[in-house]
Amino acid sequence: MKNNKYISIENLKFRYSGQNDFRLNIENCEIVRDNILGIYGLAGSGKTTLGKLIAGMLTPESGSVFYRENGIDSSISGKNIIYSMQFPENIFLGITIYETVEKLVKNHEKGSEIEIDLQTYLKFFDVDYDLIKKRNGYELSSGELRRFALCLSLACSPDLLILDEPTIALGQKGKRQLQNLILDLTKKQQVVIISHDFELLRECCDYFWIIDNGEIVFKGKIPQIRNNIELLKRTGLIYYF
Numbered sequence: 001m002k003n004n005k006y007i008s009i010e011n012l013k014f015r016y017s018g019q020n021d022f023r024l025n026i027e028n029c030e031i032v033r034d035n036i037l038g039i040y041g042l043a044g045s046g047k048t049t050l051g052k053l054i055a056g057m058l059t060p061e062s063g064s065v066f067y068r069e070n071g072i073d074s075s076i077s078g079k080n081i082i083y084s085m086q087f088p089e090n091i092f093l094g095i096t097i098y099e100t101v102e103k104l105v106k107n108h109e110k111g112s113e114i115e116i117d118l119q120t121y122l123k124f125f126d127v128d129y130d131l132i133k134k135r136n137g138y139e140l141s142s143g144e145l146r147r148f149a150l151c152l153s154l155a156c157s158p159d160l161l162i163l164d165e166p167t168i169a170l171g172q173k174g175k176r177q178l179q180n181l182i183l184d185l186t187k188k189q190q191v192v193i194i195s196h197d198f199e200l201l202r203e204c205c206d207y208f209w210i211i212d213n214g215e216i217v218f219k220g221k222i223p224q225i226r227n228n229i230e231l232l233k234r235t236g237l238i239y240y241f
């Protein structure tokens with residue numbers, strides 16, 4: 001049966017503690033295996049917040065995110081979901097690239113295969129692992145760090161990979177390489193891409209959620225977006241059509 005595995009979101013409400021300006025309010029929706037979902041929205045609309053909630057990195061005020069397989073619901077906490085963050089700079093500083101990889105190798109079920117896969121993915125981006133591995137995160141350029149973070153996420157072979165603004169610091173060539181990689185990847189893994197770069201989403205995704213001011217204001221495909229002039233204007237998508 002198709003579509004028998006999915007992530008389900010039910011009446012998710014969230015706000016950052018001590019901050020009343022922004023609220024996320026997501027009504028019932030599902031991320032199905034057969035779609036490559038792109039989440040688009042303007043800066044500050046709530047994309048990263050939603051991505052972290054889906055990955056279980058933030059706790060909602062109410063509502064839930066869970067995994068449903070063959071009609072049976074389970075918590076997402078035991079699932080292999082990786083959120084590849086918008087600002088990898090925050091996590092890879094103060095320790096060498098090799099030490100970061102070693103830590104992961106020790107704690108991940110794939111073990112040393114992670115390092116092998118990491119090298120394969122890095123080659124795809126023309127980055128030499130042997131050259132960067134002795135360096136600290138802050139000794140890499142932002143483009144190298146971004147590529148490393150992406151490749152490390154890929155090497156973990158998650159069931160669901162959430163890429164948050166993956167093209168930041170990549171440049172046009174890196175963006176093309178990433179697009180090809182994502183298209184290849186989606187044949188075997190479920191991928192969700194979060195971005196305000198609709199060009200990337202259009203290349204890689206076949207289903208879209210548009211988020212505005214903490215709410216999903218649209219779910220659907222390209223022709224429906226194109227025909228919705230009010231939506232195009234409100235969300236800045238008018239520049240892409």
Ligand SMILES: Nc1ncnc2c1ncn2[C@@H]1O[C@H](COP(=O)(O)OP(=O)(O)OP(=O)(O)O)[C@@H](O)[C@H]1O
Binds near residue numbers: 016043
């Ligand atoms: N840790 C935090 N504490 C308080 N407020 C936050 C925090 N992180 C984000 N916000 C606020 O929550 C709102 C949504 O932020 P979020 O990062 O989810 O937006 P975004 O759509 O990912 O934006 P961008 O396109 O700039 O990445 C913004 O108003 C932001 O200022």
Ligand SMILES: [Mg+2]
Binds near residue numbers: 048049086164165
């Ligand atoms: Mg963001």
